[in-house]
Amino acid sequence: MNCESVLHQIEVAVKTIIEIINKLEVDDLQKRPTFNKQSIGELLEHIAVICEADWHISNGATQEEMEKFYSNVSYKTLESIEDGLITNFRLLKNNYMNLSDTELLSQTTSFWGLAFTRYEWLLEILAHVYHHRGQLHAMLVHCYKKDPKILMFE
Numbered sequence: 001m002n003c004e005s006v007l008h009q010i011e012v013a014v015k016t017i018i019e020i021i022n023k024l025e026v027d028d029l030q031k032r033p034t035f036n037k038q039s040i041g042e043l044l045e046h047i048a049v050i051c052e053a054d055w056h057i058s059n060g061a062t063q064e065e066m067e068k069f070y071s072n073v074s075y076k077t078l079e080s081i082e083d084g085l086i087t088n089f090r091l092l093k094n095n096y097m098n099l100s101d102t103e104l105l106s107q108t109t110s111f112w113g114l115a116f117t118r119y120e121w122l123l124e125i126l127a128h129v130y131h132h133r134g135q136l137h138a139m140l141v142h143c144y145k146k147d148p149k150i151l152m153f154e
Helices: 003-021 026-030 040-058 063-071 078-097 101-105 118-144
Strands: 107-109 115-117
Touching (some): 003 078, 040 063, 040 078, 078 118, 101 118, 115 118
Antiparallel strands (some): 107 115
16 A cells, blocks of 8 residues: 555645635634634644544544543644644654554544445545535635635646
8 A cells, every 4th residue: 555645645634724824814713714613723723633643543542532532632823733644643653654454454433334344444535634624615605705826846
């Protein structure tokens, strides 16, 4: 399995999210384009934790364990969001690069019953990060006319 290629694509997404963060102001974190949906800051906090949270989920963490995990997450500033993105990506990369092929092909089940191999979970993490990066970009461009003007892909 070639995890390096998938991890590289996650890293591209993380780097472009950081570029977006570096173009934001503190006040942008409070902007909420749709009532009762996530603010830009809440979305960024979610994005920052995806790599670590999804790693735990892919290893069979229970719903209670994930609730406890999320209750201990707090990325409320632009700097902490950026640090969280970097730290959690490095953790994910290190964890995946240390898995054997047998471990990558072993299947695990999420607490809601979805079963994937660990490699498939990595693809899900990639899709998850890219999905929310696109959501963030769309919120900024279409709701606030703040086009970060960055290349989103290599």
